[in-house]
Structure formats: structure tokens, C-alpha cells
Amino acid sequence: MEFVRKWVQVIIGVLTNSSWAFPFTKTIYQGPLKVICAPGLNCYSCPASTTYCPLGSIQQLLGGLRFALENGQHYFGLSVVGSMGVLGGLFGRLICGWACPFGFIQELLHKIPTRKFGIPRLLSYGKYMFLILFVVVLPLVLVDEFGTGHPWFCKFVCPAGTLEAGLPMLFLQPNLRNTIGLLFLNKFVILILFLGWAIFSSRPFCRTACPLGAFYALFSKVRLIKLHLDEARCTNCKACHHVCPMGVKFNESPDDPECITCLACMNKACKFDAISLEIGGIPLAVPDRGLTPASKP
Amino acid sequence: MNQTSHDLRKKRPIRKAPFVVIPAFLLLWLIGVATGEPARGLEQAMQVCLSCIGIG
Numbered sequence: 602m603e604f605v606r607k608w609v610q611v612i613i614g615v616l617t618n619s620s621w622a623f624p625f626t627k628t629i630y631q632g633p634l635k636v637i638c639a640p641g642l643n644c645y646s647c648p649a650s651t652t653y654c655p656l657g658s659i660q661q662l663l664g665g666l667r668f669a670l671e672n673g674q675h676y677f678g679l680s681v682v683g684s685m686g687v688l689g690g691l692f693g694r695l696i697c698g699w700a701c702p703f704g705f706i707q708e709l710l711h712k713i714p715t716r717k718f719g720i721p722r723l724l725s726y727g728k729y730m731f732l733i734l735f736v737v738v739l740p741l742v743l744v745d746e747f748g749t750g751h752p753w754f755c756k757f758v759c760p761a762g763t764l765e766a767g768l769p770m771l772f773l774q775p776n777l778r779n780t781i782g783l784l785f786l787n788k789f790v791i792l793i794l795f796l797g798w799a800i801f802s803s804r805p806f807c808r809t810a811c812p813l814g815a816f817y818a819l820f821s822k823v824r825l826i827k828l829h830l831d832e833a834r835c836t837n838c839k840a841c842h843h844v845c846p847m848g849v850k851f852n853e854s855p856d857d858p859e860c861i862t863c864l865a866c867m868n869k870a871c872k873f874d875a876i877s878l879e880i881g882g883i884p885l886a887v888p889d890r891g892l893t894p895a896s897k898p
Numbered sequence: 899m900n901q902t903s904h905d906l907r908k909k910r911p912i913r914k915a916p917f918v919v920i921p922a923f924l925l926l927w928l929i930g931v932a933t934g935e936p937a938r939g940l941e942q943a944m945q946v947c948l949s950c951i952g953i954g
Contacts, residue, residue, distance in 0.1 A: 628946065635943040636936045645943045646951050653943040657950055661942045662935065669938075680935040683927025690920035755950035767951035780953050788952035823915035882913040 602868045606698070610705040613640070616651075617702070618765075623648035627773045629766075638684035640692075641701025642813050644759070646766035648773060655685045656736060656813050657755050657762075664740040664750030671748070685816055693824035694817045697807055698861030703761040704807050707799040708846070718802050719848060724809040725859060731758065732812035754812060756784070760792035761806075803846040808859065818858035825881050828862055830855035834875035841866035841876065851876065 617639045620630035629648050639645070639652035646657075662669075662678040669676040688696060697704050711717075735754035744750045755762050767785065771777050798805040807814050821827075830852060841851040844866055847859040851866045852875070867876040878885045930936070 629944075631944040633940070636940050644951065646947045653939055657947065658939050658942065661947070662939065674938070675933045676935050676938050677933075678930070678935070679926045679933070680930025681939065683923045683925070683930055686923025686926060687920055690916055690923055752947070752950055755947065756952065759950075762951050766946075767953060770946060770951060770953070777948075777953055780948070784949075785952040820919065823913075823919050825916035825920065829910075879910070881916055882910050884910065 602864050606863060609699050610702075610708075613700040614702040614705060617641070617643050618647060618649035618651065620649050620651050623769075623773065629770075638681065638688070640688050640696045642703045642759075642761045642811060643701075644755075644762040644766040646762065646770065648766070648769050650765070655681050656759075657752060659685075660736055660740045660750075660752035660755060663737065664744075664752060666741065666750075667744060667748040685813075689817045689820040689824065691825050692817075693820040693827065693862070694814060694858070694860060695824075695826055695862035696817055697804075697811075697814050698863040701807075701813075702765070703811075704804060704861075706764070707795075707804045707806060710796060710799040711803050711846075713800045715800055720802050720805060720808050722848065727809045728811050728815040728818075731810055732815040736812045757787065758791060758810065760788070760795045763788045763792040764796075803848075804861075807861070808847060821858040821860065822856045826862070827879065828855065828860065828864075828867060829877050829879045829884065831875045831877065834873045836873055836875075838873075840870040840872070844870040 620632070623629070629646055630651050632651070634651045635645065635653050637652045638655050638658075639650070642656065643650055643652065643654055644657065645652065645654045659678045659681045662676050662681060666676065666678075692699075731754060735758060739753040740750035742750070743753075763785075767788065771781070795806045795810075828851070835852050837852060839850070839852070841849075845851065845860075846863060846865065847857075847861055849857045849859050849866075851857070851860070862878075864878065867878065
């Protein structure tokens with residue numbers, strides 16, 4: 602299943618970045634497909650990107666809200682929040698595990714053989730701060746003389762934007778190199794820090810700073826597709842604790858907002874078929890190997 | 899007592915929450931579409947956002 606997940610990550614990464622004309626056009630894709638919401642964190646200023654980034658788009662719409670309202674346009678970002686909400690309601694953070702290119706890059710970096718470290722649970726609340734403050738409040742409240750807010754998360758934090766868009770655009774358009782300043786340096790340092798951290802800890806950006814992951818995490822209890830714990834079969838052996846790339850203790854918290862449904866606990870750890878994947882309460886594959894609570898060791 | 903696939907399917911109730919949440923957000927999306935937001939979003943997505951990528 603891990604093999605399948607890797608291929609799904611690659612295929613979705615290619616589908617959301619399938620405009621390969623950029624070496625000739627020297628700019629980004631500008632076609633009609635950009636009306637489609639990317640499920641994962643995928644910068645829409647990436648030269649190959651064929652979809653829009655929900656985070657970038659919502660910040661732009663909120664930043665321009667005053668200006669839009671003054672012109673009689675009611676652009677509250679409902680189409681973007683609606684798209685994100687439908688995806689969240691269907692999949693929740695399964696998207697992080699299966700469809701986010703930046704998550705995939707972090708997973709690949711984590712395969713570099715070194716000593717590995719955990720991430721304190723407290724840091725996982727950082728991503729909610731970034732969602733509320735950098736994605737919603739600051740673009741909406743802090744406006745310039747024209748009444749326009751800035752995309753604070755994209756501008757000052759987003760390492761995916763630096764990797765997928767900033768660096769390629771500097772390569773494609775040499776005249777942009779003259780505009781490099783502290784802003785880019787700040788974002789470049791953030792990118793290096795997260796990529797370096799990803800070698801030693803699993804998915805550090807997803808766990809501590811990703812506002813999109815924070816939004817999808819809000820659907821952890823109500824999403825359609827999720828993992829189910831059969832408490833009658835669980836022996837509390839804690840094998841699921843050791844394989845989770847997000848530090849989730851699945852048997853203690855089956856609806857954990859950090860769960861990205863990578864299925865590692867179900868396929869690699871649980872020998873008692875206590876974990877299964879379900880759609881709206883209906884099991885997709887029901888484990889039944891004849892194990893009963895009485896037959897457990 | 900051994901649990902069969904059939905038993906488990908019968909015992910688990912269908913969760914209703916996703917069938918409330920998904921249409922609610924679908925409605926939000928439709929309202930956004932009706933106000934013409936996608937055209938504005940497309941306009942933004944078709945330009946290189948220099949401040950987004952930390953250059954401008």
C-alpha cells in the first residue's frame with residue numbers, strides 16, 4: 602500500500618504541475634485550468650502549476666476584500682473556502698498524506714539515513730496560529746494606502762512557494778534576480794530550515810506550520826473517509842505509535858487531527874486487524890483473520 | 899465469539915456528519931461561484947505573484 606501511496610503522490614504532483622512549456626515560455630501557465638483548486642500545498646506561481654493554491658487564493662481575495670466591496674463585488678473567498686471544505690469533508694488530512702507535493706518532498710528527505718527525532722506535540726498548534734493570523738487576520742486587517750492587504754503567509758513564510766515558484770522563476774527570468782532582497786532571503790532561510798529539519802524529523806512543516814493542514818485537521822471527526830479503531834480487537838500493544846509519521850498514538854486518539862491516513866498503522870503495525878479504513882461508517886476492507894479478543898496474546 | 903465481515907458491517911452505523919458538512923461547503927462554493935469569484939481568482943492565478951514567492 603505504501604508503494605501505491607507513493608505513486609498516487611507522484612501522479613497528483615504531476616497532474617497539478619503538468620504545464621511543461623515553461624522552459625520555452627519562461628513564465629507560468631495562464632490557461633483556464635487554473636480555476637481548479639489544488640488539493641495540497643502547491644504554489645500557483647510555480648511555472649508548471651495548472652491549478653490554484655487555495656491558501657494563496659484566499660489570502661489574495663481577503664486582502665482585496667475592501668477594494669472589491671467598494672466596487673460592489675462580494676468576493677469573500679466563499680468559492681475557495683467551499684472547495685477546501687468539500688475536500689476537507691471528503692478526505693480531511695488524507696490529502697496531506699496522499700496529494701500534497703510539499704509533503705511528498707519532506708517524506709523523500711526523511712528517507713536520508715540519519716538519526717531521527719520526534720517533534721513535541723505542543724508545536725503542532727503553531728499551524729493553527731498561521732491559519733488564523735497569517736492567512737485570515739493579517740491580510741484582512743493590515744492594509745496599505747490603497748486598502749489592499751498582503752498575502753502574509755505566502756510573502757513571509759511559505760517554503761513551498763520559495764521552492765516551487767521563487768527559485769524556478771529566478772532561474773527562468775534572470776531580470777528578477779535584481780529584485781532579491783531581505784524578503785527573499787528570509788523565505789529562503791525558512792525553506793532551508795524546514796528541508797533540513799525534514800531529514801531528521803518526519804514532516805516538520807506539515808506538523809508545525811502548514812495552514813492548509815490546519816484547515817483540513819478541523820474535519821478530523823467528520824470527514825467521510827477515515828480510519829476506524831475496533832476497540833474490541835485492540836490489545837493496546839502500542840505498535841501503531843511507533844510507525845506513525847505524524848506522531849499519532851492511534852489507539853488512544855483514533856480521530857486525531859494529525860492523522861494523514863497514510864495507512865502505516867493499519868498495514869505495517871497492527872497485527873490484530875483493529876484498524877480499518879471506512880467511508881462514512883462503512884468499512885472499505887474489513888479485517889477478519891479469525892482473531893478474537895480471547896485469542897489475543 | 900468470532901466477528902465476521904457481515905457482523906461488522908451491520909453493527910457500524912453510517913456517520914451522518916460528512917453528509918451535512920460536504921453539502922454545506924458545496925453551497926458555499928456555489929454562492930462564491932454565483933458572485934463571480936472564480937473569474938477574479940483566475941485573474942490572480944494567471945499572474946506571477948512576486949510578493950507570494952518572496953521576490954517583489
